[in-house]
Amino acid sequence: MTTLTKNKITDQILELHQSLNNFKDLRTNGAAILEQKGLPALKEEEYKFTAITKKLDQNISNFGPAHTVQLNAELVNEHLFEGFDGDLIVFNNGIYSPEFSHFSGQDYTIAVLDQEPQESLGTIAKMEKDPFVALNSTTFRSGIAIHVGRNKQIEKPIFFLFFNQAHNGEVISPRLFIQIEDNAEVTFLENTVSLDENPYFSNMVTEIKVAQNAHVHYSRLQAEHRRAIVVNNFETDIHRDATFTSSLVSLSGDMVRNNLSLNLLDSGCEGNMYGLYLLNGKTHVDNHTNVDHTKPHAESNELYKGILADKSRGVFNGKIFVRQDAQKTNAFQQNNNILLSEDATVNTKPQLEIWADDVKCSHGCTTGQLDEEALFYLQARGLGKEQAKGLLLYAFAGEVLDKISNDGFRAFVTQKVQERLGGSY
Amino acid sequence: MLTIKNLHASIEGNEILRGINLEVKAGEVHAIMGPNGSGKSTLASVLAGREEYEISEGEVIFQGKDLLEMAPEERAREGVFLAFQYPVEIPGVSTTNFLRTAVNQVREYRGKEALDAVKFLSVMKEKMKLVEIDQKLLSRSLNEGFSGGEKKRNEIFQMAMLEPTLSILDETDSGLDIDALRIVSSGVNKLKTPQTATIVVTHYQRLLDYIVPDYVHVLYNGKIVKSGSKELALELEEKGYDWIKEEAESASV
Structure with missing residues (x-):
């Protein structure tokens, strides 16, 4: 049965x-x-808690590409956050939308990837490792490549804003390839907006090269419908003395399935992974992270936190490889979860x-569960129960938000987190 | 102000309080003493509204209202304050951070105007002096990495901020050195008014040299087995609790 689905x-x-x-080659x-290989079945170790193939089979009626939809400036502006000051790169169902994007183009270049040669594509995220990379490689129509040159310090953030809307559950296949050269510094932000409530399948691949002594922050929000x-x-490939967060x-x-891999390729580099999943309803979020220490004197820090209500489900799998050469490695990993309902589940595996x-x-x-003793303490000071709960949960989440x-x-x-927790703290 | 009548409370089927009777009037300080496991902390917890305890019998009337019917936060807003024996550590929440919300909730309930950030800070600064607590400590995660003395001073600082009518100090002196004990007690004494009352739960007579009680009660096996003036505390200090136990047991036989 599974095989049939997979092939279908x-x-x-x-x-x-x-x-x-x-x-063509890709x-x-x-x-x-x-x-x-097909798409992963449940019996596959890497996907055993996340029946994504079954989910696709049940919810996606048309596996064709999602075509671009009508956007307008007003809509785009509505989804910029307050105080936004930076470069904006808009994607329309995964396709780069130059008319709504704006950037100075002085310190870095953006190229549309719609034809060869682009030899680098697929060299960081290898399609042998995950069938969804292979899938993206067959379905993406065009992607973009960003190149930040040597010694460039980009002070303002580069904000990727994705607008998704599929009418019949089509496939959206964004593809990003980012190269940050030696000593450069840059911050990327990412948010995805669902334009309506129709199901879609977004299958994205992001490849980043962080060259020697470059420093990169990449923050993402996932709040799709x-x-x-x-x-x-x-x-991400991280080179000597570089930092990626x-x-x-x-x-x-x-x-939602997030595969995040940091390859620490040389000495002195640092990789940081922070995650928060604050879920309700029946949302299922699976974070599979992987950090590969290959050379001595590199460091990795990882903190993922989950708050799960209703029938939501969280999966955390954190792999740390320390290869034989990688003496003096520092690698830290922490995953903490709070379950707010009896029907919520977490599967966590270091x-x-x-x-x-x-x-x-x-x-x-x-x-x-939420710390009852702390809850009582705050109530004994006059805070209402719900308010005290919200405050405690916000404090728990805050460590990642920071x-x-x-x-x-x-x-x-x-x-957004405070809205979910029901108040401001 | 507070009337406790025949109060029985149990946890997981074990009866801890077996008929407590106590009357506390405005302006009074009552000390509750007793050997370990006699039910002192349970009494404090039950008054503050800890939910693990089941009340099987009796009543507690606070300023004419049934205290046992109220949620912990309502009791706090009505003016009951518990200084915790073991103040909780809450990572990510600072004292300043939650106390402003708490103070304003309490003020609102009592029909007072909310304090804005500036006013709150100035009130805070004034109260900080009472217990010689540093503002930096108050901006750190609550009780995380605080010394024993700092935790207890923080409790009394919160008490000062919340202006309770009835303060219950649950073994606030345990583990404190003499300097910390002096600071904490002098804070409590300065907050005393003819309109407020204090219940001091303690294992050691030493505290009562600093916070002088009007009445001393000895709790044993979930009951008040002896009450007296502050001299009773001195007697306990000298003779220990064994004679109380013997008296209580022979009385019950």
């Missing part, structure tokens, strides 16, 4: 996207992998593989 979807996808003429390779099915493959806040969606013998690694995970480096975006995300 992949066959449909390959058929519906075969008219694409660019990136597409041929992707199609070959998909034909061979209740029927959105989302898969993200986000992979990812913050990801997930608030809604139907089923996965450490350490081949070097002189390293400092720690990991910990907790899952529990990691969002851009003030305006942090305030924007914080406000």
